[in-house]
Amino acid sequence: MTMSRSRRTLTLGLLVCITAVAFEGMAVVTAMPAAAADLGDAELYAWAFSAVMIPQLFAIAATGRIVDRTGPVRPLLIGLFVFAAGVVVAALAPTMIVLLVGRFVQGLGGGAVNLCLLVVTAQGYDPVERARIMTWFSACWMMPAFLGPGVAAWVAEKFSWHWVFWMILPFVALGLVFMASGLRHLPPRGDTEAPENPVPLLAAVEVAVGLALIQAAGQELGWTSLLWVAPGAACLIHGWPRLMPRDFRLAVSGLAAVVMVRLITAGVFFGLQSFLPLMLTSRGVSLLVSGAVITIASVGWMLGSWLQARPWLRLSRDQIIIAGAVCVALGAAVTATSAWLPAVSLPLSLLGFTASGVGMGLQTASTSLALMQLSSEEEIGRNGSSLQVGEAAGNALLVGAAGTVYAALTPVASPTVVFGVQMSALALIALAAIGAARRIGFVENHSRLA
Template sequence: MTTPSSAATGVWSPRYVWVTAGAVAMVFLAAMQALAVTTVMPVVSAELDGAALYAISFSGTLATSVIGMVAVGAWSDRSGPVWPLTASVVLFVGGLVLAGFASDMGVLVVGRLVQGLGTGGQVVALYVVVARVYPSTLHGRVFAAFSAAWVVPSLVGPFLAGAVAEYLHWRWVFLGVAVLTIVAFVMVATRLWGTPLETEHPSTARIAPRLVCAVIVALGALALSLAGELDAFALPVAAASVIVIAFAVRPLLPRRTLHAGRGLPSVILMRGVIAGALFGAEIYVPYLLIDDYGFSPVWAGLGLTAAAVMWAAAADVQGRVGDRLGNTRITLIGASQLLAAMVIVGLSALLGFPAWVIIVGWAFAGSGMGLMYPRLTVLTLAYSTAQNQGFNSSALSISDSVGAATTIAAMGLAFTALTGTDAGFPAVFAIGALLAVLALVPGLRMGHAHEASPVR
């Protein structure tokens, strides 16, 4: 499908419109569901008497997503992305249906675990679809569209979820997304089924060892997320979990990733570092606005709106002129903006700056991530071959999830340890600032693949 003449077409041209529309819709629905669950889970927990399982309903989904990423990545390298994407959608929808009809919190958690398998696999399969369907000149545009698909959920997701829970029932937050996901998948499947997306030389790498490692990583991430609940044992459990994750994740990533090797390893590592900085600190922005500034939960969510809009705008810029900017400039600009956001919000928490300073400052984080995040996906595919597109795409998503989970746990431990002092919020954003600086190490070692010629 990726003939030379196709490079002159756009992602919304008749050749690609059904795949683009369906894939963007699937990303949109996954984002909407993730944000909606955050809003309605307190209601769910209260109705199902499941306070003890509240944290696992979130961390469990993240943990099992790693398994889905590895399985689908390996499967895609062997037989193409169509069947792996289909299986991922079945798991995602099945988990949503199970959660939507759950009679108790235990069943709901099981549904969330199944959903995580599908979520992780779905992301990787869509990346491989992009690699096999679109010419490389359109990859930036597609991933910019994926980034933009997170904007509307960021704006209306919490409000819509609250309205659904209040006027219908919280179950429709799960069931409604399940129905719409099927529709979006049909849009993609009608174009992909019957299209030869297999490679002439499929991967023959063994899947079982990588799956075992993925399970260990998932268990380690789950233990790490629960470490804060163990009081005196929190730090030993956290340290042991990090060590286990570091050893188990190595076979799931390109060689020398943890050493910031030049090229693809640094691309994968940088994704985990910036994901940890952004997603770890982001959950404390509304918390800060509620705790220190008296915002309601609904209005505190608006503290993330400016960042979401800037993310989409910057992703569009990257999709249009990213090749001309070059990877070094994108790294320097993006990491600087992420650092600026952490410093501004951290100083605001420490010195009591007005709330609008926090909102405006956090917008820099969205802008920086919008430049860097989709660019890393473009680079991953540019460094990949037909034999390892699935492995590399899964490695990118695994780095993302593990980086976020590890940082969230570290920030949570720091925040909990400083509870009752004025240093909790500043400590969180200080960790984020440190990660923004550390991102420069792999960011300046990414080099250039065949996605573009270096800008001099």
């Protein structure tokens, strides 16, 4: 792939920005226990993560609306500055409340950045180049999974948890420097008519609040949970359809099916990932080995992302998505089997979760590419926000559901039954992604035309 100098620096800047956002997510998880011990208010610990998710969902939807009017450059720059401001607030935080404010601001900026990077890729590269760019994006997401936790733990112990946040700022600055010349060559869209069906911002607020309420209900089961579930479900039912692509229905093809595949597979994969280390350590596997299972699955993700961009892969883009959904479902089934068979849980879970990782690599890049091909230019921001909101919602709903099953069964059942029921349910849900993938319809694979 031959590029001009401005395109090379744009590409490098995009990769650095993705690394910054990914490192923030991976490293801060490791540093948060030290921050909580230092700042106190341990009861607010869980909100350090929810404080990012809620504004991120809103920012993705709102940015999609803005991008379709103005183009991605201005929202991307604003998003990076907002993200950096949140990092500074968190790094300087003297109390847990201030840290939560910083995390909230980070969520706003990070959501805007993620959406804009997708649109910049759609506008700045031709269809053949996009598949390769997506492979590099996956590598930038996976690299912090290898290095982020260890580096963050070392920095927090040697210096302070504050420095884990400060470390993120150089990545943001480098990304801005590298992207500067390339972004100038992207055409502004201020003279383009706004799409007829813009993202309703109130719906974004409803979905974010609804997911937060449902997650809160799952943390402590009882009659009082209904006080959270009922309004949370009402918010989701009312707001969700309005955030999806035009004419969205659960059973239709095209963009709606693309969003559903992404939602289900992401939710299943991260639902398994959230509880797989807990299952393995409860069976005597060391934390180091349990973490290695997750790391190897990340390698599988990178492998799948690499495969989807190979010119010798003679599959259409929709067929690659189907293959990815099948791998996720088969891997989830093998992982669920490992939950029922403690004696062989380590090798089976390693095999199954790695297969799911390969599937995620195949379908995550391919659903983004399919969305670009199925969207008109004026609606790429709106539909891109639908895809990313769907992914975030799938994570929140299915990880939350897995947690609810764990909380409900742990007092009354053996660990084998708890993890077996939980992971079997996720494997069954994964089958729905295969059905959705089959309904997408033909999407050309431009990589095989290269």
